[in-house]
Structure formats: C-alpha cells, structure tokens
Amino acid sequence: MGRHEWYTGARRWRLTALLGVGAIALALVVTLIGTLPGTDTGTDGTTRQGDQVHGTPATPAQRPDPSVGWGFTHTQYSADQGSGAAGERVEGLLAKSGGLPQDQALMGWGADNPEPVKGHYDFGAMDRRIDFIRKSGGTPVVTLCCSPDWMKGGRAGVGNTDWSQSALETAPTPDHYQDFADLAATVARRYPDVRHFVVWNEFKGFWNNAKGRWDYEGYTAMYNLVHKALKKVDPGIMVGGPYLVMDSVDPRQDDASTELRGAWGAMDQRVLDAFGYWNTHKAGADFVVVDGSSYTNDDELLPDEFAATGKLTAVSEWVRSQTHDLPLWWAEYYVEPADGNDDRKGWSEAHRRAVHATALIAMVKGGADSGFYWNPEEEKGRDCPGCLWTPTGSTGGGEPLPMYDLVSRFGKAFPPGTRYENVSVAPDDVPNVRVLASGTTLMVVNTLDRPITAQVDGKRFTMGAYEVKWLDRRDG
Template identity: 55%
Template sequence: MSARHAAGRFGLLRAGRQRVVVLIAVATVGLGLLLTMFDTTGHGVAERSTGTAAPGVYGTPGSGQSPSARLGWGFTHTEYSADRGTAAAEDSAGRLLAAQPLPQNQAIMGWGADNPEPSPGQYDFNGLDSRIALIRKTGGTPVITLCCAPDWMKGGARGATDWSRIEAAPTPDHYADFAQLAAKVAQRYPDVHDFIVWNEFKGFWNDSAQRWDYEDYTRLYNLAYRAVKGVNPRNMVGGPYLNMDSMPPGSKDNSSSVSGPWGSLDQRVVDALDYWKRNKAGADFLVVDGSSTTHDGALVPDDFTATEKFNDLSRWLRQDTGLPLWWAEWYVKPDHTVWPENRLMAVQATAMTQLAEGGTDTAFYWNPESESGDCSGCLWTGTGADQQGGTPLPMMNLLRRFAAAFPPGTAFRSVTVDNTKVRVLASDRTLLAVNTTDQQITAHIDGKAVNLGPYAVSWTNR
C-alpha cells in the first residue's frame, strides 16, 4: 500500500497479539502436523511458538505441488482474520476457506503477525505460525511477504516494538540481518515456496531528491533474494512491490509516456522499476500494486473506465519485464468512500476482468476485515462478532467464482455486445457480464438478449 494510503490501512497494525498478513504459498504439509523449528543463526536461539495448527480439519492441503509463479486469484490476511474469534465463527470461516482453497498472503510482521525477532536471535513466531497453520488447514496456497522489520534493525531499541514505526525500513547496516531473518522464515515454513520482498518501498523515499531510493531497496532485495534461494533454490522470489501511482490526464508533474484515459504512470515509478530491472540479483515474478484512482484520489473519467488502468499497466509491465505478473493489492475507489454493495461489486468485477485481460498471473485481494466484520468489501462476517461470524459476503462469492472461472492461462474469446454500458469477459466455458449503470438494461450478447438489473454481475455457463 502506498504512503498516501498508509494512515488508513496501517491502522490495522498494532502492538500486542495482533495478527499480520502473509502472502499465500503452496501448502504441502499434512494437516495437523507440528510446525517444524529451524535454527539459522550461529548464536543462541530462543523461540516462542504455539507449535501446533489450530484445532479442526477442514480441507486437504496440496501435496507435492511444484512451486509456481502463476497462482491465480487469492486474498491477503489483515489483522482480524479467520484464526481469531469465537470457536464457532472460526470454524465457520475455516470451512468457508477450505470449500474452495485460494492463494493466501501474509506478512512476517504486522497485519496479524507479531514482531518475529524482538532482539537479535530471539524469535517470536506465534502470530505467523497461527496464520500459516490456518492456510495449511484450509488447503490454501501460502505466500509470505518479507515485511516488515524488527525495531532494532531500524534504529529502535532491542526487545521493544514501536508499531507507529512499522513503515520504517532497516538501516543499511542491518540489511544482512533482515536477509538472515528472511532465511529463518523460509526454513521454518518449508512448504511455503513463494516470497515477496518488502512492501511498496516503505521507508525507501528520498525526501531531498523527491524520488524513490531504489538503490537501497535493490540492495535489500538482492540480499533477501539470495538468502531465500539459499534455503531452497526452488523457492520463488519476486519484487519490487511498487505502487503504480498515476497522474491525472493533462498533468505535467512526473507524468510518463505510459498513459491512458485514466491518466499517466508516475515517472518516478518507472525510474525505480528500471533500476531494479537492471540491478536485481534475479526474480521469478514481478510484484506491483495500485488503485484505479489517480494520485489525488480521483476516478477518471469514471469509476468503471478508470479500471482500464489495470489492463493497460498489466500489458505494459509484462512486455517491459518479461516476468510473470503479480498484483499484491488492487483497489477501485477513493479512501474513506462508501458505495452501495451492488455498485462496489460491479466495479470490483470490472477491475478483475481488466486485470485478467491484461495477463495478470496472480492477484491478491486486500481483505479489509474488521473485528465485527461490519465493513465494505469484507470477505466474510467478523469471527469476533457473534456465533454467526465467518459466513461469506458478496466479495468472497465474487472472488471464488472468478477464481474458478478464469484461472491462470485461461484463453479468452471475443464477445459481441450491442450496449457500451455492459462489460464482458468470456472463456469457452463461462461468460461474465457486468451492468455498469444503476438502471435496468437489456443487451444483446453474442446475439442473445440479456436483461441486467442495476449494477448486475451476471454469470452464464455454456
């Protein structure tokens, strides 16, 4: 998430037993097995861990699957997820996730995970163990985001955690320590094969030059890349997790030649990506994130057309880097804006069609789960709310339906539509049609009349 989004979304990062987001990777460890401990340091190691998966068995984790950079459609865990709440609600959410396993993303610190190394060589993996256990138990594909850094790596006190400084990057003299922590994490969870290095260049902004400090980020990236590969050469590692910030049409400030009706990509983002491409130690996939809004939070020329940014940038990024493309986060509305649920689902569905058509290989939906579950766009009702928690909400239904209908490598077919207000995506088996208006309309899709309610998201199987 970008610096301008940090205040709202980093509000989910708090001290104490908070749960953190981890990127989903392929789970190959049997259900209910104890978490394996590893010592990757040369000095005394102290660890605190639950050591066991959460109770209950919901699904069957994958076994013997090969690491892949094409995971499809999944979601990112935030502070309040399905491993925290009443027993009945946690069980309901767990069964929901196991019914159709998806890639799941979790960070090593924050978003539900504690400080993994409060002091050098002193580890606390309780929060992260809980999330990985949840992913394993529900059969998901686990991915781990290597962010953020313990306080002592960024000038803070040993043994302390100041969650207000979660966005600070390690100081250069601790880059190697962070890489060692990355190796420790990779060894601890041998069934996790997909790793993202850092998050949105947090702490890597050069104020004096008014640009990203891509030199230092790339140094950190290269050390972490080599460390994770050193644990298992088959592990998949990617970056740089840049925010695809864009300027409004006609803007002269930092505008690049990568443009569309939605505006133009910030030239400082292009510069950072170019440097990383030329100087990276290696990469198995490219990671970005972003919103269909402009830098100023506007939707140009409207909320649906603005989503074409995802298509245009996905095509450009794939051509520019030649790497499999991951969107670690994607957003469709300005911060602190509330839309009716049907409008939100229609714009979300349209954004997903744009990402898919652009050639996205992996995409994670940032699940804005709250303790009560009373939030726009949540995937399930809050597990801490009551005994009815953990039941699916419209966005979960959309995500699961889309993931099943359009997995990576889907061949899309051309569709004729006589109404410009209808957006479609079709394979040989499934057709998705979205009404982008708040009115009842009729459209002829491949010659067949289809009635669509206001902001309808319609599915047709052949």
Template identity: 60%
Template sequence: MFDTSQARKAPGTGPHRRWRIALLAATAIALALVLSLCATLPSGRDTSTRGTDAWGAPAEPSLGWGLTHTQYSADAGDPGAKETARRALSARSLPQNQHIMGWGANNPEPSPGRYDFAALDSRIGLIRETGGTPVITLCCAPDWMKGGRPGHTDWSRRSLETAPRPEHYDDFAALAATVAERYPDVRHFIVWNEFKGFFDDSRKRWNYEGYTELYNKVHQALKKVNKNNLVGGPYLNMDSFAPGRTSHASILKGPWGSVDQRVLDAFDYWNTHKAGADFAVVDGSSYTHDDGTPPDQFRSVDKFTAIGRWVQERTSLPLWWAEYYVEPGADSDRDRWSESHRKALQAAGMAAMVRGGATTGFYWNPQKRGGQCYGCLWRSTELTDGSGGAPLPMLDLVRRFHSEFPPGTTYRPVDVASDAPNVRVLADDKVVLVVNTLDRAVRAEIDGRTVNMDAYEVLWLRRP
C-alpha cells in the same frame, strides 16, 4: 495499507549477533523440521495439481486470484464463527497472502536471534487448514534493524513504514531465510511492500538502489534455503496523477491520468539490476494519488490494463497484483455504495487486470472486529449472534473468478451488442463474465443471446 498491531518487543544490531547465529540456526532448523513433520495438510489437498510440494518440488509462479489477510482474520474470535469462515475459505483452494510483521503478525525477531512466530504460525496454520496456497510477504522489519531499541516495538504507522538500514540488510535476509526454513511448504515469497521507507526525500525520488540491494540479498538467502523457492518484487505502488498534471508525468497515461514517472524509473532499475525473479509484483488503485474520484469509475479501471501491458513490455515474468483498489479512500460516499455497486466495480477491475496480462491477484481484505464492514470477505468472527464468519458477496466474487479463470486460461472474444458500451465482459471457451456498469437495468446481446441485467449486476453465463 497499514495497521497498528498490539505491541510486542523489538531489538539490536548486526555483526555482534553472528557468533550466536550458528548455534541458534541449528536449533531453529531442527525445530522447524519437527514442526513441519507434525503439520498436517488438510485432507483432500492435492498439492501436485498446483505444483507445490512441501518437500521441495517446483512450484507454479502463477497462482490465480486470492486474498491478503490483514489485522483481523478467521484465526481469532468466536469458535463457531471461525469455523464458518474457515468453511467458506475451504470451498475453493485460494492463494492467501500474509505479511511477517504487522497486518496480524507480531514482531518476528524482537531482539537479534530471539524469535516470536506465534502469530505468524497462527496465520500460516489458517491458510493450511483451509487448503490455500500460502504466500508470504517479507515485510516489515524489526525495530532494531531500523535504528530502534532491541526488545521494543513501535507499532505506529510511521515506524512500520521504515525500511531496514543498509547495515542490516544482511540481517533482514537472514530473517527471511529463517522464515522460509520454518515454513517449508511455503514456496512463494514477495520481498517488502510498496517500497515502504525507501523514498529519498533529498532527491525527491525512490531509493531504488537501496531496495534492489535488499531484494537481491533476500533473493539469494531464500534460494539458498531451497532453490525451488519462488521470489518476486518489487511490489511498487503504480501511483498516478489526474489528467492534465505535468509534474512527474509519464508516457504511461490515459483518460484515468498518468503514472508517476518516478515509479516507472524504480521498476526499470529493479528489473535491470535484480539478481533474479520468478514473478513481477505491482499494486495500485484506479483512482489518483490524492484519492480523487474518477469521473467514470468503470472506465478508470483501464489503468490496470495499461500498467499490465507496460510491465509485460519489459519482462516476460508472470505479473502479480499484490493489492488493487477501486474505491477512493477519501471518498465518504463509498461507504454508502450498495454491495452490488462495489462487487460490479471489483469484477470490472479484475477483468481489466487480466486484460493487462495478470495471472495472480490478491484482494486486500479490510476485515474488522465487528459491525458493518464494507467490502469484507466474511462477517466478523467476533460476532456471537450466529452470523459471524458468514461469507459476503466479495468472497463469492473472488472464489468464482479464481475458479473460472485460473492461470493458463485462454481468453476468447465475445460478441456484445445492444447496450454494449455499458457492460464489461471477460470470457474463455466455457463462461462469460458480464458486468452491468450502470445504476439501472440494461438489456444486452451476448453471443447472440438476450440478457436482462439489474443495476450493477454481475452475471456468469455458460457458453454453448
């Protein structure tokens, strides 16, 4: 997922900048300390309960369920609408993810050693003010690290997808360290995004050696800033093909299709050669590589469960989903779905990720500036008619899921009878999430209790 933010500046090469770095670093560190001392966490935020201390205490590698900020968010727009959205976010202390360049953030280092953190400061400030746990995704790279001209930024999708050149891996790691120093209360960092720019066209596979080299340099740089910083990767898109396709097919398959073997090879290489990691990160969709609509949308989310179990067979690291999608991007009918349909499919997908062992997931918020926004978490903060910033059904789902099923939850079986094949459930000792997967009313027996559900209804039932 991409955006084309408003153009800023961009920048140069690596070795010749070193003589300036010492002086600039000393200045930047001093400034970061002043800024961090001035920053005030929202009242009532008890960081000790989440293991995240702005001054260096160990952090939790599992965060629960939250969101990723994209091009438009609640840090801009009508003052009243912004306040409404912030109150909605503050109702639950959600983990919130922000990229360092693109998706609402400007070029952080337009020229070597010259920084522009204004937009990123705004987003981190929003997360702090709403009591969220901040997560930073270290993507993307300034143009000068990719062969571009210093002082210029190309915001086209093609440019944003380009990875830094190998001779600038150290420069990108230095930028990551600068970001970590600037935001000392941020403890969770994801390295890069979906292997962007790391596909080797000549070999028709992912350049996992290059990504892992970059990852290891960034990992080392972040741990040097603070040994308690938590770092994860590889943020691979677990792409799949439709059932029956044999090209690049793998043993990781099901009625939803087969995951691309080249993706699995990339994960295995990173997992074997990484310098270290505190959590493993993947993303993906329940639909296929070509945006094919699954014959059964609700059964297709079982792909998330299968991927999670495959990852957990290879590592004991906590599993994060940086992005997850259940609506095919090329399916024009999706914009005509009811919000209840959309919410039910999302709930089923989140439950499927949990069954695969996931402990953290981020909903990619497709926020727009105005008008109708399908699947958004709140109404646009650009609206001045009094409705701006109001929470939408998807935010209610994410908040409730995060509250009811936090990291460390022990999940329990549920006795489902009657219309059992048409409902999805997830439960612990206290609550049962029930999802009607049909566009009609159903009656189900849940733990011996008769439950009548409307089409695509999502229910939360308290257990006796």
C-alpha cells in the same frame, strides 16, 4: 499506497501488538500436532531454535508455478481469531471454493514482531495464520515486510516493539539488509510449504527526501540479498518484487509520465524510474509484483469509476513489456477512494462488486494472472463494507458477503493458464457491459445503476443494476 501516511489509499493499515501469545500458540502446536518448536521468545525471555519446521508436510518435490491465481490478503483482523465456530465457518467456505491463494505479511497485519532480539524469534501469531491458510486449503504466500525495530535504529527486546506509523514505515538500514535476508531465510525454513515470497511492501521507508524520488538503489540492494538467501534455502522457492505502488497523477503535473498515460491520467514518472532500476539490476525474479489504484493521487476517478480501471490494463501491459512477460501479480488493487474517515462506505455492495469485477477483467486483459484482494475485516459487529465475510468476533460471524462470491468465483473460474475467448456483444450494449469469457465460463458486468437487457455471446438476458452475472457456456 506509497503516500507516506497511516491510511494508505482505500484501506486502513491497522497494526495492533499481539506480543505474549507466541509461547501459548507454540505450546498448542507442539502438543496437538507434535511439531518441532521454532525459536519463540516467550514472556519469560527464553528462546529456542528458530528455523525448525513448523507443522508442515514435506516440501513439495515439484517446482511450483510462479503464478498462484486470484485470492486475498489477510489484514489485522482475520478468521484465525475470534470465535472458533466463526473461524471454522470461514475455513469451510474457503475449502468449498477449492482453496484460494492467501497472503500474510511477516510483521504487522496480524503478525507479531518475528525477531524482537537478534536470533530470538516469536512466530506464534504467524504460525496461527499459516495454519489457518493450510486448514482452509489455500496456497500460502508471505510478504516479507515489515522489519524488527533493531534493524532500523529502534530498540530491541520483548515488549519494546514500536507499532507506530513512523516506525512501521521505516525500512531496515543498509547495515541490516543482510539481517533481514537472514530472517527471510529463517521464515522459509520454518514454513517449507510456503513456496512464494514477495520482497517488502510498497517501497515503505525507501523514499529519498534529498532527491525527491524513491531510493530504488537501496531497495534493490536489499531485494538481491533476500533473493539470494531464499534461493540458498531452496532454489525452487519463487521470489518476486518490487511491489511498487503504481501511482497515477493529473497529466498536467510535473512528474506526469509522457510515456504511460490515458483517459485515466498519467503515471508518476518517478515510479516508472524506480521500476526500471529494479528491473535492470535485480538478481532475478520468478514473478513481478505491483499494486495500485484505478484513481489518481488526488482521488480522481477519470473519466468515471468503470473507465478508470483502464489504468490497470495499461499498467499491466507496460510491466509485462518491461519484464519480458514475467508472470504478473497485483498484490493489492483499489477502485474506490476512501471517504473522509478513510473507510470504504461510499458505495453499495452491488456497486462495489461491479467495479471490482471490472477491475479484475482489466487486469486480466493486461496480462496479469494473479492478484490479491485486500480484505478489510472488522474486529466485531456485522457492518463490514467490502469485506469477504462478516467479522468472526462472535459465533454467528464468518458468513459470506457479496465480495466473497466475486473473489472466490473469479479465482475458481479463471485460474492461471486460462485461455480467454472473444465473444460477441450487441453494439448497443458495448458501452454498458464488461465481459470476460473462457471456454466454459462467461462473466458479464452491468456498469449502470439501472436494469438493462443485454445480448452477449448470442444470448439475450436481463440484468439488474450493477449486477455481475455468471453464465456456463457449456449450456448451449
């Protein structure tokens, strides 16, 4: 999350090369679906046309909504891999939930180097992820990050991809910004049912060491070229940025903002400066994207884990005010600092779910209408803290976990355009519960680690420790 380290905030960026599977995946697609092949550089070095349509329906005629709702991001291991039975189980879960927005990166997080040599493409792993999103009824979103080695001073060639931290955290050099924009356009033509693109991820590689600040000029220059290239493919494509990490710090630090602060800390002024430059000089945007955590750069939850989510409301309100109320997405959001092993194992699932539910409420109250839970799926086993489902490495995997219930129910109950309502809460319960209500649904969160009796919306009920309770307001 913008800290120039391999483990970023509360999640692990695990990138494993999957080169060599592209040609096999493509052959299956051509045989079983009858699609036109894209340009894939196979192990034999052969290449084919790169921007053909990959197994998609006709591009929707209507202009898509710039908001997509609440969903999740695929990481290195996901349900498109492993046991077929487990993957189908997850597909069924998602389809039953009405489909969820699903974000996939262009390179990394389960996707191969898409262009190991200029003009020679390998979309095999990406095809598999996009196909999974389609089969599960989800809305596909592509984050245009990261970039092939040859765009950033590395070696070109099949099998030469450098998957190390330093390489992947490197942005394209300015002379390759247009090459990256051209790659983005190729991706848009290959997947015409992908109508939402996020440009880059967390300003990775755009830090100016000499000036001790973000290279917002460089990022914005690349963003504008990508925006132009995507709109040339189809003016109806939705494009957003800047995907900045909204870092907060101790208010006493030199870089602490005097403008945006609260009990949760103070924003890093350098982040606000970067956002302001992009916002002023961007070629255009259909939605605005940020990410961040409720805790500070020093992993402090101020004044506690539930109250710290007030930062997400404050940042959302500030961003909306700066962008004249463009639809706001949280590409990632974190509420639990990593432990000593950079894992999320400190809280029980009930505790974790309660704080995440509170964070979702906080983002909504700030004006956000779309967000993506970073799904930290493991490759195998059953111990998967914070995951949406059990690992799909075995036939028994793919079973829903508590976080899946929260993310799927929240996305279905509170889609973009929801009209939220104020409801009554007994004075004694105000410090202990968080509430979000529409005309049909009420979500109540107990922030205490003990059972309580609460009175909300005229109803009195008991709640377990850290319980997230759902009520149908139509029941009277």
